[in-house]
Amino acid sequence: MSQDRIPCDLKIEHGITITLDGRRRILRDGAVAITGDRIVAVDTAEALARYQAARTIDASDRIVMPGLVSAHCHNVQALARGLGDDVPVELWTYGRIYPYETLLTEEDAYWATLLNCAEMIRTGTTCHADPGGYAMDGVGRALTESGMRGIFAWAGMDDFPPGFEPPPDFPGRRGTEETLRINEALLKRWHRTANDRVRVSYGLRIEPNVSDELFQGVKAYADRDETLVQFHCLLFGLAEEVQRRTGMSTVQWMAGLGVLGPNWLLVHMAAASDSDVVICKTYDVKVAHNPGASMHSTYGAASRGKFPELLARGVTVGLGCDSTAANNSLDMFRAMYQVATLHKEVRLQPDLVLPEKALEMATIDGARALGWEDAIGSLEPGKKADVIIVDTRRTNWVPLHDFSIVPTLVYSGEGADVETAVIDGRIVMEHRRLLTIDVDKVLAEAQRIAERIVRQLPYQETLRPRWPVA
Ligand SMILES: [Zn+2]
Helix, strand or coil, X not given: CHHHCEEEEEEEEEEEEECCXXXXXXXXXXXXXXXXXXXXXXXXXXXXXCEEEEEEEECCCEEXXXXXXXXXCCCHXXXXXXXXXCXXXXXXXXXXXXXXXXXXXXXXXXXXXXXXXXXXXXXXXXXXXXXXXXXHHHHHHHHHHHCCEEEEEECXXXXXXXXXXXXXXXXXCXXXXXXXXXXXXXXXXXXXXXXXXXXXXXXXXXXXXXXHHHHHHHHHHHHHHCCCEEEEEXXXXXXXXXXXXXXXXXXXXXXXXXXXXXXXXXXXXXXXCHHHHHHHHHCCCEEEECHHHHHHHCCCCCCCCCHHHHHHCCCCEEECCCCXXXXXXXXXXXXXXXXXXXXXXXXXCCCCCCHHHHHHHCCHHHHHHCCCCCCCCCCCCCCECCEEEEECCCHHHCCCCHHHHXXXXXXXXXXXXXXXXXXXXXXXXXXXXXXXXXXXXXXXXXXXXXXXXXXXCCCHHHCXXXXXXX
């Protein structure tokens, strides 16, 4: 009856709907009703028949699921793809990427971020945590325009011991107070803007370059401003400096300083020990695992890491793609495949990190890692409408059974299967066409800027093709 009809803006119906709700329901013929930026109902298509939408998408032969959450993604490094391949992490950081970031303008960062956002949206990522750089107004502007959801920081550093020194004109090279003030000002400009789609956290770059005062400063500021601190931590090749100086791991040192808490997002954690795992659980610290970056750049997360132990203890571990100079892909489907396969191979245990856990890490656990689980990470009434539609009428999806929906998604799915993406209730990609980003323009600008930067790099003569390019 017409008086029973409930109006809504958008309805996505008849898809296999993976809710990631508290019961982890999968609806074989599901529907999601959206009004404004919010999900208003999730149930079977039959149960939601009374919802009359201004726009209806038929998702037959498709999976409907929460948009993926990348717990670690560097926007400003998007134009450094190819600059950091096949080198040790110390050289990657101080010798390759810091000189690149030194040359980056706000305008360059804007185009880099649009490139990243285009790659993320077309592979199903709708939210990301960016640990930052030093041209972050460009990042904020691009996030606002692109429709992408994200939280970013100033990558703080204030201590420069011998052997761990960035270039003299490196823009992150600041004092403690100045670093805190810059990050605070960034937060005042961008935090909770664009209908709370864009957020700002505090940030620390890497462990050899952070003083005790900066650890304590960012913790106090982040608590006051009710936001995160993103910090690259326990990387083989960098963690040893803190161990040498303090006799403790970085995490043990931070616990002793009294700074750890649930708003820390510790990135990488490849060199974590069993006692570091216990500390993470004790303080409800969140972890961002980047299996692709670890394999690309030999961080040791698979061969030496304690990720199965972190998961077994109930530590919240999100999944990230890191940067296109460190992984070099932003496809979270690839990251889900990696996390669901590499730990079991290293430990010779075929049921270690099941595909269902990989999917949780890429959605609801990632949302929790970013402090955003009240609004995103699952399809539930009241949450923000961040939804993706994945085409299953493709060779890599058939046959598909009730018992193999999530395993097939993780083991066989790929970012290119994502057909439509909705962020904050707005369709940002439809039938693989991006609606918020002029991709051709972005590709042209990204290539032009990257070529200019390469010409200016102090190590440009070392960048030679291994095979002759005629
Ligand atoms: Zn990183």
